[in-house]
Amino acid sequence: xxxxxxxxxxxTLPRPELEAFxxxxxxxxxxxxxxxxxxKERLGKAGIVNADAIKSLADIRKIPFTTKHxxxxxxPYGFLSIPRDExxxxxxSSGTTGTPTTIYFNRxxxxxxxxxxxxxxxxxxxNKADVFQNMITYGLFTGGLGFHAGGEEVGxxxxxxxxxxxxxxxxxxQDFGTTVVHATPSFLLHVESKMREEGISRDSIKLRKAFAxxxxxxxxxxxxxxxxxxxxxYNSYGLSEMxxxxxxxxxxxxxxxHLWEDGYIAEIVDPDTLEPLPDGETGELVLTCLCRExxxxxxxxxxxxSSFYTEPCVCGRTHRRLHRITGRTDDMxxxxxxxxxxxxxxxxxxxxxxxxxxxxxxxxKEGVLDRLTxxxxxxxxxxxxxxxxxxxxTSSPVSPSGRGSRVSGSTISAM
Ligand code: DLL
Numbered sequence: 001x002x003x004x005x006x007x008x009x010x011x012t013l014p015r016p017e018l019e020a021f022x023x024x025x026x027x028x029x030x031x032x033x034x035x036x037x038x039x040k041e042r043l044g045k046a047g048i049v050n051a052d053a054i055k056s057l058a059d060i061r062k063i064p065f066t067t068k069h070x071x072x073x074x075x076p077y078g079f080l081s082i083p084r085d086e087x088x089x090x091x092x093s094s095g096t097t098g099t100p101t102t103i104y105f106n107r108x109x110x111x112x113x114x115x116x117x118x119x120x121x122x123x124x125x126x127n128k129a130d131v132f133q134n135m136i137t138y139g140l141f142t143g144g145l146g147f148h149a150g151g152e153e154v155g156x157x158x159x160x161x162x163x164x165x166x167x168x169x170x171x172x173x174q175d176f177g178t179t180v181v182h183a184t185p186s187f188l189l190h191v192e193s194k195m196r197e198e199g200i201s202r203d204s205i206k207l208r209k210a211f212a213x214x215x216x217x218x219x220x221x222x223x224x225x226x227x228x229x230x231x232x233x234y235n236s237y238g239l240s241e242m243x244x245x246x247x248x249x250x251x252x253x254x255x256x257x258h259l260w261e262d263g264y265i266a267e268i269v270d271p272d273t274l275e276p277l278p279d280g281e282t283g284e285l286v287l288t289c290l291c292r293e294x295x296x297x298x299x300x301x302x303x304x305x306s307s308f309y310t311e312p313c314v315c316g317r318t319h320r321r322l323h324r325i326t327g328r329t330d331d332m333x334x335x336x337x338x339x340x341x342x343x344x345x346x347x348x349x350x351x352x353x354x355x356x357x358x359x360x361x362x363x364x365k366e367g368v369l370d371r372l373t374x375x376x377x378x379x380x381x382x383x384x385x386x387x388x389x390x391x392x393x394t395s396s397p398v399s400p401s402g403r404g405s406r407v408s409g410s411t412i413s414a415m
Contacts, residue, residue: 117150142244
């Protein structure tokens with residue numbers, strides 16, 4: 001197989017040069033971070049007052065970790081390192097308590113992010129001859145606009161179809177000869193079952209590839225989608241705190257996700273001790289963003305569990321590969337691609353006066369899609385409220401077909 005590179009020099013840079021590049025970028029990122037109220041204080045406490053504290057890549061360990069909590073506490077502008085009028089876009093994802101975590105971009109940040117997504121798309125063998133249907137949510141979520149821009153950068157014809165509405169998705173595929181789609185793996189499975197249901201023949205569409213990510217899935221699921229839809233599926237990993245998609249992506253070898261190390265420094269740490277683990281061992285992925293000025297992000301604890309491959313890839317790229325994400329170190333759920341913390345559900349329940357203290361979150365598969373049901377205990381108040389809606393009749397008889405019920409000798413019927 002011949003492998004194509006979007007930026008051959010950077011993608012195949014010998015490790016010593018790649019690491020020298022990372023060190024220079026890390027120093028820049030630290031200087032930039034010191035311009036934000038959050039890092040000025042956090043780094044200051046760790047004795048880092050300028051980039052001179054970073055003399056080697058190993059010095060990254062002097063930098064304290066950043067968490068989603070920190071981002072939430074710094075909302076809205078605590079992590080902004082440039083004047084507000086230089087910001088051209090923001091993306092946000094929901095936090096644990098409803099306060100969103102927000103990432104700002106200046107024009108150059110967007111262009112750097114776009115080039116990482118374009119590189120990822122190109123690594124799967126796509127080119128300007130492809131018709132790309134972006135079947136994922138646009139808006140504050142980074143998957144829509146991130147892939148949209150990357151697809152355009154590659155020169156593909158981009159159809160901004162967004163997620164959902166499967167019947168319309170088929171129509172677009174047939175009308176415009178879509179060759180590549182981007183979706184969550186669960187939506188791809190849903191598309192396949194709808195295709196069968198609606199009697200759409202495989203021959204009526206030209207699909208040959210899909211980028212699937214934004215939620216965890218197994219190798220078996222990948223194979224199932226590939227066999228059912230007769231396409232190649234490439235795993236795509238990213239997170240809003242690191243711009244969005246385009247952090248790590250599979251190449252045509254489909255054997256692990258190349259983490260773009262000229263844009264991100266990756267560490268795998270023991271989630272309990274936070275000590276670094278050697279390549280090959282599974283732990284929490286910690287990422288430092290080297291490609292964004294407006295919102296610096298140093299040693300961000302992703303909570304995602306993964307490990308690095310130890311041997312190089314056959315494609316010739318020098319950037320290390322991650323194994324697919326095997327789990328998380330927190331309780332975040334991803335329901336049909338949407339991130340959700342149990343604490344967010346709890347917040348809603350607790351704001352309802354009718355709700356009791358205990359609740360149960362049930363996540364099931366309904367066909368191929370996720371279905372979330374929340375069962376909650378009802379509080380004492382509900383009976384009080386309910387009884388206010390009811391008419392207490394002490395004399396009239398209860399008809400057998402009526403909706404009344406006998407409570408403590410009184411007949412209560414719903415009004
Ligand atoms: O999901 C960005 C993205 C968009 C990635 C489109 C890929 C495609 P967030 O909403 O911030 O950003 O969610 C990030 O989703 O920490 C993982 O837990 C999970 N995740 C993302 N990609 C994968 C994947 C986008 N390929 C969180 N496998 C991350 C497993 C994934 N989990």
